[in-house]
Amino acid sequence: MTIPNNSESMNNNPKKRKKHNPTIAMVLSILFAGLGQFYNRRYIKGFIFVLVEVSFLVTMLESLNFGLWGLRTLGTIPGTDHSIRLLVFGVLALIGLFFAITLYVFNVLDARKQAVKIKNGWKPLKFRDTIREFYDKSFPYLMTFPGLVLMIFVVIFPLLFSVLLAFTNYNLYNSPPRNLVDWVGFENFSNLINVGIWQETFLSVFAWTVVWTIVATTLQIAVGLFLALMVNDPRVKFKKIIRTILILPWAVPAFVTILIFSAMFNDDFGAINRDIIIPLFGGDGLPWLSDPFYARIAIIMIQTWLGFPFIFALFTGVLQSISKDWYEAADVDGGTRFQKFRHITLPHVMFATAPLLIMQYAQNFNNFNVIYLFNEGGPPVRGQNAGGTDILISWVYKLTFDTNNYSMAAVISIIMGLIVSAFAFYQFRKTRSFKEEGEI
Amino acid sequence: MSQKFKSKLEVTTIYIILAIVSIIIFYPLLWTIGMSFNQGTSLYSSSLIPENFSLEHYRWLFSEGSDYLIWYKNSLIVSLATAIGSVVITSLVAYAFSRYKFVGRKNGLYVFLLLQMFPVMMAMVALYIFLNMIGLLDTLTGLILIYLGGQIPFNAWLVKGYFDTIPRELDQAARIDGAGHLRVFWSIMLPLAKPILAVVALFNFMMPLFDFLLPTIVLSSQENYTLAVGLYNFINDQFANNFTRFAAGSILVAMPIAAVYLYLQRYLISGLTSGGTKG
Numbered sequence: 231m232t233i234p235n236n237s238e239s240m241n242n243n244p245k246k247r248k249k250h251n252p253t254i255a256m257v258l259s260i261l262f263a264g265l266g267q268f269y270n271r272r273y274i275k276g277f278i279f280v281l282v283e284v285s286f287l288v289t290m291l292e293s294l295n296f297g298l299w300g301l302r303t304l305g306t307i308p309g310t311d312h313s314i315r316l317l318v319f320g321v322l323a324l325i326g327l328f329f330a331i332t333l334y335v336f337n338v339l340d341a342r343k344q345a346v347k348i349k350n351g352w353k354p355l356k357f358r359d360t361i362r363e364f365y366d367k368s369f370p371y372l373m374t375f376p377g378l379v380l381m382i383f384v385v386i387f388p389l390l391f392s393v394l395l396a397f398t399n400y401n402l403y404n405s406p407p408r409n410l411v412d413w414v415g416f417e418n419f420s421n422l423i424n425v426g427i428w429q430e431t432f433l434s435v436f437a438w439t440v441v442w443t444i445v446a447t448t449l450q451i452a453v454g455l456f457l458a459l460m461v462n463d464p465r466v467k468f469k470k471i472i473r474t475i476l477i478l479p480w481a482v483p484a485f486v487t488i489l490i491f492s493a494m495f496n497d498d499f500g501a502i503n504r505d506i507i508i509p510l511f512g513g514d515g516l517p518w519l520s521d522p523f524y525a526r527i528a529i530i531m532i533q534t535w536l537g538f539p540f541i542f543a544l545f546t547g548v549l550q551s552i553s554k555d556w557y558e559a560a561d562v563d564g565g566t567r568f569q570k571f572r573h574i575t576l577p578h579v580m581f582a583t584a585p586l587l588i589m590q591y592a593q594n595f596n597n598f599n600v601i602y603l604f605n606e607g608g609p610p611v612r613g614q615n616a617g618g619t620d621i622l623i624s625w626v627y628k629l630t631f632d633t634n635n636y637s638m639a640a641v642i643s644i645i646m647g648l649i650v651s652a653f654a655f656y657q658f659r660k661t662r663s664f665k666e667e668g669e670i
Numbered sequence: 671m672s673q674k675f676k677s678k679l680e681v682t683t684i685y686i687i688l689a690i691v692s693i694i695i696f697y698p699l700l701w702t703i704g705m706s707f708n709q710g711t712s713l714y715s716s717s718l719i720p721e722n723f724s725l726e727h728y729r730w731l732f733s734e735g736s737d738y739l740i741w742y743k744n745s746l747i748v749s750l751a752t753a754i755g756s757v758v759i760t761s762l763v764a765y766a767f768s769r770y771k772f773v774g775r776k777n778g779l780y781v782f783l784l785l786q787m788f789p790v791m792m793a794m795v796a797l798y799i800f801l802n803m804i805g806l807l808d809t810l811t812g813l814i815l816i817y818l819g820g821q822i823p824f825n826a827w828l829v830k831g832y833f834d835t836i837p838r839e840l841d842q843a844a845r846i847d848g849a850g851h852l853r854v855f856w857s858i859m860l861p862l863a864k865p866i867l868a869v870v871a872l873f874n875f876m877m878p879l880f881d882f883l884l885p886t887i888v889l890s891s892q893e894n895y896t897l898a899v900g901l902y903n904f905i906n907d908q909f910a911n912n913f914t915r916f917a918a919g920s921i922l923v924a925m926p927i928a929a930v931y932l933y934l935q936r937y938l939i940s941g942l943t944s945g946g947t948k949g
Contacts, residue, residue: 318799369851370770374778377763377822384819385785387800388793457691465681466688474932475692481931482699485880485898486920489905490702493913501701535694547939586942596789598883623789627883630791639791647788654787655780 255345259338266341270348279337286330297323304398305410313411314400321390325382396640402633418641431614431625432642438526439621443595446533451587453534454541455579459571462549473546480539488603491532495519495604520609522618529619533600537590548582549575588657592650598623622646706918727918738919740893741900745879745923748810748896752817753875756825757867759818763826765855768833769841779830782823794887801888808890816888817878825870832866832941833859869941872934876927897923 250270259266264279301320305311355363396418400411422428461472479487494501495518503515518528556574565573580587601607607620607628615633616625622642629639709722731738766772767779797816798807806812840862841854849857860867882898889895895903901919904912931938 314795315799318796318803321796322800366851370766370772370775373762373766373770374772377759377826380759380815380819381782381822383800384797384816385782385823388796389785389788391796392788392793457688460684460687463681463684465677466684472688475695476688477932477935478695478699478928481928481935482924483876483880483920483927485882486702486901486924487698489902489916490698490920493905494698494701535698543935543939544942547936592787596787623791626789626791630795636795643789643791651784651787655784 250345250349252342252345252349255341256338259341263334263337266338267344270341270344272344282333290326290330293319294323294326297326304412305406308410309407311410312406314406317394317411318391321387321394324390325387392640392643395636396644398637400636401638402635405634418637422638422641427613427615428638431616434611434614435616435620435622435625438619439595442526442530442621443591446530446537447591447594449530449534450537451541451590453538455545457538458542458545458549459575462546476542477539479535480543484536484599485603487536488532488600492604495528519605522609522611525605525609525619529600529604532604533594533597536600541590544583544586545579548579552578585657592654595621595650596623597621598627602627702917703921705914706921708914710914727915728922730915731919731922737892737895737900741895741897742923744810744894745897748814748817748878749875751814752821752878753871755814755818756821756874757871760822760825760829760870761860761863761867763822764829764833765859767826767830779823779827783827786820786823794884798887807888808894810894813878813885813888816884817874821874821877825873828942829863829866829870832863836862865937866941868934869938872930872938879923879927
């Protein structure tokens with residue numbers, strides 16, 4: 231191998247070593263990736279960097295340029311330029327650019343680091359050891375790379391796209407290929423606040439979303455806890471069968487049960503009205519689907535039915551793991567049943583399941599399925615463009631796929647995302663463990 | 671009131687409450703089963719205990735005229751691929767996050783988890799264009815890739831939490847004995863993390879099975895439909911007309927799934943509590 235030999239001779243000569251300048255290595259690498267590595271006499275590495283940059287320039291430069299142009303202008307010729315496609319290319323170009331810059335920065339830093347090492351009298355490793363060290367260092371990156379690529383295309387790319395959409399005027403009346411879409415700045419945001427119908431709809435949908443999230447989730451947790459405590463009572467027999475029955479709603483796919491409930495709650499020929507309400511209370515039955523109030527009641531009940539078994543199973547697992555000593559100690563001290571629950575059971579249960587419970591709230595905030603499949607967010611409400619049971623996410627769905635008001639849908643999505651992620655961020659900071667660090 | 675009588679009364683109350691809850695649980699399920707045996711397709715004329723018991727809907731599902739079996743096969747392909755792929759990808763990512771130091775280790779996973787909180791309904795427009803661009807629109811492969819990418823943050827977080835509970839002394843000892851990175855992963859981490867990996871596999875098997883939103887956008891031709899899309903279309907077009915058929919089709923999927931869930935729920939819960947609380 232020539233590399234070690236060359237460097238060795240350099241290292242044996244202190245004068246030459248002192249003269250090796252990290253700044254020159256950096257500047258060379260900035261001029262063209264890999265040059266600094268050549269200066270450091272790391273020929274193979276340098277060659278790889280040069281190769282990467284050349285191939286990048288040859289293949290990507292043009293499409294990158296085109297993508298950024300599209301992102302800036304969103305097209306110039308109506309009927310020919312497809313603004314949304316240009317936006318997609320633009321976002322992809324941004325991602326490509328980000329990768330290129332990362333690689334470039336890495337190349338410059340690598341050149342500098344190497345040069346400093348040489349200056350300080352570093353002895354190059356044998357070729358095999360170099361490869362080995364490279365493998366060790368890059369192993370975590372190799373492991374995460376496939377996942378990272380997938381996440382970039384499935385999580386980052388769509389997110390960037392939708393955030394950008396919020397600043398355009400893309401809607402049904404102004405959509406490609408016939409029209410060009412333009413950047414409009416914060417106009418959509420100010421419309422949401424200032425235009426009557428948007429403001430009213432947003433406020434009422436938001437209020438219902440909050441009520442829905444809190445009531446439905448709390449109810450399902452309360453029911454789950456209540457049932458878990460009851461079944462856990464030592465006097466209750468046939469525990470296994472009872473538990474299996476109670477978990478059943480979780481086991482049956484929610485997609486199916488929601489649609490079934492939707493049919494059962496049908497105002498005219500649904501089983502709830504026909505077999506329960508009318509025979510028991512008389513009258514014409516309740517307007518489950520056509521009156522906002524009853525639709526909301528129905529949907530909260532359905533979510534409780536769907537959601538409590540998971541909580542029940544979770545709590546049952548925790549309850550069984552609480553040591554009996556605690557309760558015996560409480561008995562000795564003459565604790566009442568409520569005191570035992572309040573000071574032993576509840577803290578244990580909550581401590582073990584808090585992150586999962588909080589996730590339940592986040593899930594219900596975004597629980598599109600139950601709202602949409604039950605009644606498509608309906609019934610319609612006068613004076614606003616969302617239905618009576620619409621929560622934010624199902625409203626966004628309607629704006630996107632029914633009325634094609636993409637830019638407004640994007641604005642609302644951003645607001646929702648900020649709310650949920652702020653909530654989640656707070657949660658993560660509280661629960662995540664900082665103690666363990668990787669050692670390699 | 672004697673102590674014994676009070677206790678008896680309490681237990682009876684518990685049993686009564688449990689009985690009521692059981693009725694509420696079983697009512698819609700039995701109603702669906704009854705529905706699927708009803709003759710005709712109308713919701714109005716059908717009842718819980720069918721007057722004219724008939725297997726016509728089940729027979730129809732397996733007849734020439736229906737794509738039910740194709741959808742079933744498609745769903746199984748998507749679910750299996752997603753389950754296997756997710757276990758492979760997530761465990762690799764989680765291994766790196768649990769045991770190695772690298773740029774982005776501390777916050778990388780959390781950033782993705784937070785980013786995923788943003789609902790991206792209109793991003794489906796972007797994914798649609800993108801899949802079209804790389805020629806994966808209306809293919810199961812495209813659908814699988816999206817599922818695989820989307821599940822990583824949460825599941826990697828879950829598995830990482832579990833990996834963190836595996837003592838480091840184990841892999842350090844193996845490394846001293848000369849085991850490489852992959853060897854430690856394969857022979858120590860994976861076998862010990864089986865419970866959580868089973869959870870990930872099961873979740874990712876179930877999730878695509880009944881997701882209808884993404885497939886309706888990605889898949890356009892009937893023969894590529896998954897079960898959820900196909901079943902939803904039974905009732906989406908003319909609600910009352912095909913409900914009994916929907917009921918029959920759903921039962922044939924829900925039964926095996928419910929059986930698997932009931933069988934595995936203990937492992938699911940223990941996996942979730944151990945992985946999810948320590949992350």
